[in-house]
Amino acid sequence: MIPLRQAVNIGRWAVPSIRCMSAKAGPLVDVAVDNEGYAMVTLQRPPVNSLNLELLQDISKSLDEVGKNKSKGMILTSSSPTVFSAGLDIMEMYKPDLKRAESFWRTLQDVWLKLFGSTYPTAAAINGHAPAGGCLLATSCEYRVMVSGKYTIGLNETALGIVAPRWFMDTMSNTVSRREAELALTTARMFSVDEALKEGLVDETATDKADAVEKCKKFLKRFERIPALARGITKQRYREPALNWLSANREQDLNEFMAFLQNPKVQQSLEMYIQNLKKKAAK
Ligand SMILES: CC(C)(COP(=O)(O)OP(=O)(O)OC[C@H]1O[C@@H](n2cnc3c(N)ncnc32)[C@H](O)[C@@H]1OP(=O)(O)O)[C@@H](O)C(=O)NCCC(=O)NCCS
Structure with missing residues (x-):
């Protein structure tokens, strides 16, 4: 692997020096480091960057590489013109293969622990919709800039009949007030870009991806x-209670997820939600 800092610069961003390859679908995450040492991590799983096992594995590897190569900071974004990430891939949860579902959840835990707990600075350039897991990724970063438009962001899990795990809640509460987080999660609120800015769910808006x-x-x-060093430790101290909780309770958290998946009512809700998505897409 070529060290990140040796990447050749073309235009503003360097030639990607890491390409996390999926066995089947080609590169799902692109990592490019510019000549100043900032890494741009781009999710590229069409059509909507839904987080399946392979995409999560590639994100996890990318975060390791960014850490190992001592990038000065990381920007998380998407190659889609309208979607940052559609969140967890519903097909990983609907009528799941239980062994795969277990790896899926463990990998999501890994990604969150690495991203939320990274010592290097992180920012999300949210260039489109960011529901559920998309919102989790963005709020796990330290700063968010969202492109203006008819996009929404939020944790809408309850609308699908699923309960966002405690660390999703902690991540939201680390961004907006605890009361706003509770209201948003219980009502499955999806924020418009302007609402997100007003509530502090995003820090700035942008005219387009380049601006973000x-x-x-x-x-x-x-x-x-x-x-x-001081920066990294300070960040981690703030985030420690949430990080420690998941580190100490990974198995319990996994068991809760697996029990949820095997609940017929949850499967029914997921089925209805998928049907609605398909109907909407067919219109
Ligand atoms: C993200 C979103 C706003 C994008 O809207 P869009 O650009 O109009 O794209 P579409 O809704 O047509 O989705 C494109 C395809 O991706 C699929 N898709 C969208 N989100 C998905 C998800 N989270 N998991 C799996 N598949 C998903 C759609 O079913 C559709 O599939 P099809 O082409 O086979 O019909 C919209 O797809 C959406 O709301 N998705 C659900 C997000 C969500 O609730 N996630 C929670 C997961 S816990």
Whole structure:
């Protein structure tokens, strides 16, 4: 593997030096590091970057690489023009293969522990819809810039008849007030871009993806004069209660997820939700 800093610069971003390959579908995540040492991690699983096992495995590997190569910071974005990420792939949960579902959940836990707990600075350039797991990824970063448009962001799990795990809740409460988080989760609220800005769910809006990336980079540059060790530990101390909870309760959390999946009522809700998505797509 070529060290990230040796990447050759083309235009603003360097030639990607890491390509996380999926066995079947080609690169699902692209990591490119620019000549200043900032990594851009781009989700690219068409059509909507729904988080299936393979995409999560590639995100997990990408986060390891960004950490190992000591990038100055990371910007998370999507290659889709309208969707940041549609959240967890519903097909991983509907009539699941239980062994695969277990790996799926464990990998999601890994991704969150790595992203929420990273010592390097992180920002999300949200260039489209970010429901559920898309919102989780964005809120796990330290800063969010969302492209203006008819996009929405939020944790809508209850609308699907599923309960967002405690660490999803903790991530939301780390971003907006606890009361707003509780209201948003219980009502499955999807925020418009303007609402998200008003509530602090995103920090800035942008005219397009390039503008969002630029604003994220400006945020990351704030840390240039802050000693990295002190910064990283300070971030982790703030996030420690949530991180420690999941680290200490991974098996319990997995068991809850697996029990949910095997609940006929949950399967029924998922089936209805999938039918509605298909109907909408067919219109
Ligand atoms: C993200 C979203 C707003 C994008 O809207 P869009 O650009 O109009 O795209 P579509 O809704 O047509 O989706 C495109 C395809 O992806 C599928 N898809 C969308 N979200 C998906 C998900 N989370 N998991 C699996 N498949 C998904 C759709 O069923 C559709 O499949 P089809 O082409 O076979 O019909 C919309 O797809 C959506 O709301 N998805 C559900 C998000 C969600 O509730 N996630 C919670 C998961 S716990």
